[in-house]
Amino acid sequence: MESADVDSKAMVLLMGLRRCGKSSICKVVFHNMQPLDTLYLESTSNPSMEHFSTLIDLAVMELPGQLNYFEPSYDSERLFRSVGALVYVIDSQDEYMNAITNLAMIIEYAHKVNPSINIEVLIHKVDGLSEDFKVDAQRDIMQRTGEELLELGLDGVQVSFYLTSIFDHSIYEAFSRIVQKLIPELTYLENMLDNLIQHSKIDKVFLFDINSKIYVSTDSNPVDIQTYEVCAEFVDLTIDLYDLYKNTLDSKGTNDQEQGNVRELKNVSELGNGVLIYLRQMIRGLALVALIRPNGADVESCLTIADYNVDIFKKGLEGVWANSRLKPQEQPNQQIE
Numbered sequence: 001m002e003s004a005d006v007d008s009k010a011m012v013l014l015m016g017l018r019r020c021g022k023s024s025i026c027k028v029v030f031h032n033m034q035p036l037d038t039l040y041l042e043s044t045s046n047p048s049m050e051h052f053s054t055l056i057d058l059a060v061m062e063l064p065g066q067l068n069y070f071e072p073s074y075d076s077e078r079l080f081r082s083v084g085a086l087v088y089v090i091d092s093q094d095e096y097m098n099a100i101t102n103l104a105m106i107i108e109y110a111h112k113v114n115p116s117i118n119i120e121v122l123i124h125k126v127d128g129l130s131e132d133f134k135v136d137a138q139r140d141i142m143q144r145t146g147e148e149l150l151e152l153g154l155d156g157v158q159v160s161f162y163l164t165s166i167f168d169h170s171i172y173e174a175f176s177r178i179v180q181k182l183i184p185e186l187t188y189l190e191n192m193l194d195n196l197i198q199h200s201k202i203d204k205v206f207l208f209d210i211n212s213k214i215y216v217s218t219d220s221n222p223v224d225i226q227t228y229e230v231c232a233e234f235v236d237l238t239i240d241l242y243d244l245y246k247n248t249l250d251s252k253g254t255n256d257q258e259q260g261n262v263r264e265l266k267n268v269s270e271l272g273n274g275v276l277i278y279l280r281q282m283i284r285g286l287a288l289v290a291l292i293r294p295n296g297a298d299v300e301s302c303l304t305i306a307d308y309n310v311d312i313f314k315k316g317l318e319g320v321w322a323n324s325r326l327k328p329q330e331q332p333n334q335q336i337e
């Protein structure tokens with residue numbers, strides 16, 4: 001493993017027992033794989049690491065379930081020191097006691113070598129559980145993890161739990177929250193988005209990573225999952241339409257790209273309830289998606305105001321990125337040994 005690979009604190013380490021769903025999560029969230037296509041994924045045998053550039057340069061590393069991280073030949077200490085978040089996946093449809101014991105052991109080690117690491121637990125595959133059973137499983141897993149940590153004298157360690165499934169938006173929502181904790185400039189971004197909505201008749205705004213549909217920031221109003229879903233689907237729809245029409249030929253037969261015009265993604269539509277949904281491309285593969293409620297005002301003037309304020313926000317975002325504390329590492333997707 002090269003030292004540059006592990007230098008960034010914006011690294012997420014994905015762990016869990018065999019077949020708990022780690023590869024599926026990576027494929028669905030970061031490679032747009034259809035959830036059903038993960039059914040026949042082969043078991044991962046080598047650690048793999050992939051880099052993604054959103055507002056920060058994020059690395060997601062998956063360790064295979066059968067790997068013994070604590071054998072002397074594996075440099076676990078260096079690895080755990082270099083990550084910002086440990087994401088541990090528990091298969092909620094399976095017998096999970098072994099997973100909890102394994103989790104507690106990993107937390108003990110991770111916390112010892114890197115006390116500032118964020119510990120995130122995905123109670124995964126909850127699509128197969130009834131609503132009641134979901135709540136029970138969550139309570140049980142949280143309680144048992146707490147007891148294990150208490151036994152190890154680690155009751156002060158902060159652990160966050162998320163109910164997830166690749167078959168709905170819960171996995172994106174969980175990853176959004178996990179990634180947001182790794183963005184040092186998050187508070188500035190939230191303030192800027194709050195400022196934007198105050199002056200533009202916007203109800204809710206998200207800053208999406210276009211490829212993964214993770215949102216790297218939102219305003220300080222609470223997020224409800226349906227609003228998130230509508231906005232995430234609008235990103236997909238916009239990309240599909242863009243791909244469909246991107247090679248518009250001019251009268252001489254040259255297309256936009258040949259002419260050097262890179263069109264900015266923009267899309268506006270009206271929902272059934274009269275709310276406008278508005279998307280504009282930002283920097284670094286991000287898109288801003290806002291829900292605008294005209295409340296009887298003229299739609300054109302609402303959009304003009306939104307355009308103007310979003311321009312200002314975009315400049316602010318460029319400023320935030322220019323001064324970002326996490327600097328870019330241009331690296332292709334890769335396998336590590």
Ligand SMILES: Nc1nc2c(ncn2[C@@H]2O[C@H](COP(=O)(O)OP(=O)(O)OP(=O)(O)O)[C@@H](O)[C@H]2O)c(=O)[nH]1
Pocket residue numbers: 016017018019020021022023024025035038039040041042043044045063064065066124125126127128164165166167
């Ligand atoms: N029902 C359900 N099945 C899932 C979900 N996520 C993953 N799976 C299934 O779980 C099985 C194992 O998934 P993998 O992603 O290969 O598991 P893994 O943790 O990478 O396994 P190893 O590579 O052996 O460590 C696959 O058949 C997936 O389709 C989910 O949210 N719900």
